[in-house]
Amino acid sequence: MGNDGGSIPDRRDLVKSKPKAEQADKANQVRARWGFCALSKKPLQEPVVSCALGRLYNKDAIIEFLLDRNVYGDGDDICGHVKSLKDVKTLTLTPNPVKASSSDDVDIPPAAFVCPLTMKEMNGAVPFLYITTCGCVFSQAGLKAVLGPSPQAKADGQEPGTREKDLCPQCTKKFDRVEDLCTINPGPEEEEIMMEKLAAARASKAKSGKKRKAAVAEIFDTKDKKRERVVAPSTNPSIAASSRIVVEGLAEEEKKRLAHMSDAVKSLYQGKSTKADSNWISRGTFTRYA
Numbered sequence: 308m309g310n311d312g313g314s315i316p317d318r319r320d321l322v323k324s325k326p327k328a329e330q331a332d333k334a335n336q337v338r339a340r341w342g343f344c345a346l347s348k349k350p351l352q353e354p355v356v357s358c359a360l361g362r363l364y365n366k367d368a369i370i371e372f373l374l375d376r377n378v379y380g381d382g383d384d385i386c387g388h389v390k391s392l393k394d395v396k397t398l399t400l401t402p403n404p405v406k407a408s409s410s411d412d413v414d415i416p417p418a419a420f421v422c423p424l425t426m427k428e429m430n431g432a433v434p435f436l437y438i439t440t441c442g443c444v445f446s447q448a449g450l451k452a453v454l455g456p457s458p459q460a461k462a463d464g465q466e467p468g469t470r471e472k473d474l475c476p477q478c479t480k481k482f483d484r485v486e487d488l489c490t491i492n493p494g495p496e497e498e499e500i501m502m503e504k505l506a507a508a509r510a511s512k513a514k515s516g517k518k519r520k521a522a523v524a525e526i527f528d529t530k531d532k533k534r535e536r537v538v539a540p541s542t543n544p545s546i547a548a549s550s551r552i553v554v555e556g557l558a559e560e561e562k563k564r565l566a567h568m569s570d571a572v573k574s575l576y577q578g579k580s581t582k583a584d585s586n587w588i589s590r591g592t593f594t595r596y597a
């Protein structure tokens with residue numbers, strides 16, 4: 308191509324630019340994150356919940372997932388950190404007064420929800436967050452404007468317990484502006500910080516879980532010992548032999564059950580190590596609609 312006198316290369320031939328499809332793909336991903344359930348990939352429909360990582364889900368999808376963790380193939384990759392309904396918060400969202408039918412642009416429908424303070428659409432263009440105590444959702448800029456400036460002394464200088472609480476501008480419930488805000492669909496860097504925070508919280512919980520696991524193992528251990536003691540004093544050799552076979556079978560079964568049990572217990576506390584955390588969380592993707 309070119310340099311043979313036969314053709315003149317122009318800019319398009321020489322400059323490698325991102326293909327248009329890739330850009331459209333990114334826009335689709337953003338739209339998927341903000342308009343669709345991260346788990347079921349269906350359009351967000353109230354009640355909508357969010358996890359500690361600020362992902363958005365339809366509540367019914369999360370309930371389905373909690374009942375059967377395999378119901379969505381990649382469910383554990385997306386929200387493996389959600390162990391119960393206590394790990395998600397039901398959001399108070401403000402429906403967008405602009406409906407899809409009244410929009411001129413058919414290709415990009417208006418977002419389903421808006422910030423009640425600024426009326427900005429919740430579509431990924433501006434950062435949004437929710438208050439973890441009451442679940443109200445605002446644009447970051449809107450909430451910041453309403454709360455007023457946060458003097459460093461107010462935000463950092465004091466312990467969370469003694470710091471003056473703010474009031475939610477929508478439901479007037481008290482919240483802490485440092486501890487109780489969760490960014491919705493954070494960027495990669497912020498998501499990592501949120502993951503670390505979640506992992507730290509899980510690690511402190513897992514300590515008591517370890518004890519429980521040890522207790523379970525102990526119970527099974529003593530059961531086995533008891534059974535052996537009962538068999539030993541038998542005087543009739545044939546009965547002793549046959550019952551020993553039965554007991555051995557039972558012990559085998561018990562062993563299997565114990566192995567299975569500890570696996571289940573283990574899976575409950577998988578989030579204990581940070582390394583594992585970064586794996587199962589970072590595997591989450593939103594590419595199904597892209």
Ligand SMILES: [Zn+2]
Nearest residue numbers: 441443475478
């Ligand atoms: Zn509120």
